[in-house]
Amino acid sequence: MSKIDPAPAGGGAVAAAAPPPRGNALWVFALRVVGAVAIPIVAFYILWVTFDFLRDSEANRVIVVGVAVVVGAGGVFFLYWAMNRAVELLPQRYREGVRPWIFVGPAMVLLSVFLVYPVINTILISFKDAQSQSFVGLDNFKFVFTDESMLRSIRNTLGWMIIVPTAAVAIGLAFATLADRLRRGEAVAKSIIFLPMAISFAGASITWRLIYSFRPAGFGSNIGLLNGIMLGLGQNPVDWLSQHPWNNLYLMVIMVWMQTGFAMVILSAAIKSIPDEIIEAARIDGASEWQVFRRIMVPSILPTIVVVATYMVINSLKVFDIVFVMGNAELNQTEVIAERMIRWFFIGQDFGKGAAIAVVLFIVVIPVMVWNVRRFREEEMIR
């Protein structure tokens, strides 16, 4: 028994006896589209009407938030419920063909507007010139794969994609496992690791400038912690962020510091959802703690580890702000793909090149997607 029976229990026999709804494919399709689109449009309309009169008025924020939550979450939930009831009114053989689209449809509509449409837009302008006036064929892509700085950014990004997720997942997993065993203080310990995630980006850049800051002799005393330590040890201060290729690593440290909290929280939740009976049984059988970790915990939470790692890989692919604010990327040779994209698109005002670099980002992620689908399939096989 691997999947839920697609027909509702009780009606299963009837559904099985009914002819397949092939002749009515058009109807089913139309119902699916209606089912998918109805919720977002109705919800949007209600929200829009509700807030139209609040537009740029000195509205009471507490009321705005209250109404938004009631309509935005409660109302949306009610719409799902109502649509589900509407599906019940359909003839038996249509129901289970339409119902999934009620569930996924609204998400797909939002995604189409806010992400798919911009992606298509980006792909289109990647074949156009700097001002998106005329098509230039593959010129922008030729630039991406020949420009020295671009090639370096691709190499650096590959480094980010490997090192940051590995470090963040390893530290996060170890910390979540160990903190789980603390008799008390688990919440405090986890909050400390999580703390950097709560810092806004401006805060984080200041934080690390207080670590890496460098002033050559004669330009005032060094206020960066690392150079403070170097001076304390009787060494000369070092301009950390221009030490190629190590400066890439120093920047990755910032990302690991900021993102390990994410890995730790998700992995910790997964560890806590492992049924106690299984772990206790292994312990009673005499398994050492390392064996419990290696043979029971890790296999049990493997899907979650994959999810966290995927997210980390994608996040390192998208990293730009750290590189952007911590010194001159070209001078220090710390360019990364997303940083190049922002620089060309927004600062260089060359929309064609910027968009082409973004398309490269989409392409780099394909192996990660393939890996995920394979895991998705495997997971369903063993269910």
Place this chain on the structure above:
Amino acid sequence: MSLAQAGDVEEAAEPVVAVPQGGGVGEVRTGGWFVRLTIVAVCILWLIPALGVLITSFRKEDLVNTSGWWTAFAHPFQAGAWTVENYRSALDAGGLGNSFLNSLAVTIPSTVIPITIAAFAAYAFAWMEFKGRYVLFVTVVGLLVVPLQMALIPILKLYVNGATLFDYVVFPQLHLNGTFLAVWLAHAGFGLPLAIYLLRNYIGSLPSSIIESAKIDGADHFTIFWRLIVPLSVPALAAFAIFQFLWVWNDLLVAYVFLGGERSVQVLTLNLANLVGSRGENWQLLTSAAFISMALPLVVFFSLQKYFVRGLTAGAVKG
């Protein structure tokens, strides 16, 4: 975790039986000095950078620029070394209370709406059978990689001009720009891929036995979702709620583009950015501002912490 995985565990546990290890069964639950020492060491390592910010935020401007923050430890009681003036000038900058409320008005709906929508979609991806769900799921994972910055300009055009396809209005011209609704929808859209991805992983790993037995009891998908899946997914929902909250709270770009920079609708990050911008590179102001904006996210994290509890599915696997 499914029944099949419980089976795996039994297999994995088998060789273990042959090699009994030291350590009594009673004391293995909590760690010894090694665990505590490691935790403390990592925590200190993680705290050092933040400590630098905290100390800097209480130091005087001239001291910040002439000596390292750690030197403050050398003379902790020196008269005039510490000051709360940085916090006072950050708080006095004007409009902070108002922008705090604006930030809340942006953040709360932007967190709640995508969670509701994503939970339904995640359930469908995990437990419903329909054509095209692999393709759709791959698309969702792929959309994780879309850089937010690339989406801003097309969405802004959509909000201002609407969109037509072959003369049909696909997206009406609604003048959404500058409204809270515009920001909520944008954040909901940008947050959905991660929400669906995380929640599908969690919901998909719930034991199939409980869902099948609910089916046998005559529950339909909606009832299963509402009565079983939502209560069992509380840790995942809480985790995503925290991330989305933090992300929206600390976001400057989306709020600035879609809401605008006017005083009445300014969010906290924008207010603080202006504060720092108008007074130059003042590290002592930046650091105190950073701590002010951090306060609420940390409260949220602490209060949601209690949902990361053990054993929500306890007893669910009879395995």
